[in-house]
Amino acid sequence: MPNQNLFKGRKLVIATMHGKELVIAPLLEKHLGVEVIVPKHFNSDQFGTFTRDIKRAGNQLEAARKKVEAVMLSENVDLGVSSEGSFGAHPSMPFIQSNLELLLFVDRKNGYEIRGHHRTSETNMDGQCVATVGEALDFAQKTGFPEHGVIVRRNEKGRLGIHKDIHTKDALIEKVTEMLSWPFTKSIFIETDMRAHKNPMRMKAIKKATEDLIKNIESLCTQCQAPGFVVIDFEKGLECSLCKIPTDLPLYDIYRCNVCNHSDKKKVTKYGKNADPKYCGYCNP
Ligand SMILES: [Zn+2]
Ligand SMILES: [Zn+2]
Structure with a gap:
């Protein structure tokens, strides 16, 4: 397999600090023969956080590029x-609501940039x-706490008073009680933690995006036999x-x-040899 020769034995670094390598690394090692390394002191939060306290560096693709x-x-x-x-x-x-996961693979030696995606409404x-x-507590239960993390914060947008590391129901009760007892505080904001290691649903989506990348x-x-020959458009007319x-319905995928x-x-x-008449503007107007 030509890919194996291109990447086999090479070191590949994953830009993560939230445990995403747990689902990404085994697949890359198995299919590409690379040796995965994870940086010890990489602060991916500098490129943006889901809690909006640090703004993302550009759009999703730009942020992924900057990180890698x-x-x-x-x-x-x-x-x-x-x-x-x-x-x-x-x-x-x-x-x-939907979750779009992007995986970006960069081979600087050969000049390849290849993407994998997965979109899911399971979030x-x-x-x-x-x-x-x-x-x-009702919110926490509804969103899958404590397997899925929650974050409590003074208000929806502010940068201060954000508490991310609450692992148990008791700790949540304690923190919310404390926050609600602050002067002039009628309510606080609670939200799901979308960081990969705190969100098994998201981890699953990252795994699917890794499969698409591979x-x-x-x-x-x-x-030219380069990897990354992907569908960029389709031609309708089945x-x-x-x-x-x-x-x-699409007749051809354009690569x-x-x-x-x-x-x-x-x-x-995937739609068969011919289109089902229910998709036909003439038979089923
Ligand atoms: Zn080519
Ligand atoms: Zn028809």
Whole structure:
């Protein structure tokens, strides 16, 4: 396998301080034959935090790039991976929260940059104001505490009074009671902890994104054999099985190599040979 030769035995650094290597490293080692290292003193929080006390460095991809570049430089390694999560409304289901995980693989020696993604609506991302200990406990229970972490803070946006390391129900009761007894405090804000090591749901999504990354690394350009030959677009027009008129379903996936720019299309097979008439504008207007 050509990938094995490209990466085998090389050191690869993962830009993490939140235990993401637990799901990322075994997959990379198994499929690419790399030797994974994790930096001892890497503060990934300097590139942004979910608690909004430190703003993210640019968009998701830019932040992932900055992280991996920084860690490759500090560890003096030419192969690196970083991961960056984002949360927000699902693009096709606006009332549902979704988690988009991005994994970025950079090979500076060969000039490759390859991404893996996973989007899921399986996330506990949430936050609310609470005025009593009972309300805080209800929220915690609903969001999967203590397996999933929660954070309590003075208010939704402020940078001060953020408490991230609460591990038990007793500790949560104690902290919320204390915060609610502060002068002029009617309510405080509680939210889910989205850091990977405090959020098993997110860890699962990072694992899926790693699998996507490996699939993309193992997809080789049909012209120059570089890894990362990935789908960048599709061509619609799969014919309706009844009337044979082209539908809006994809007929071809368009692949492009970002090393030599070669582009190729492959027939999409996941919808079958022809489109179900329910997708047909003529049969099912
Ligand atoms: Zn190519
Ligand atoms: Zn039709």
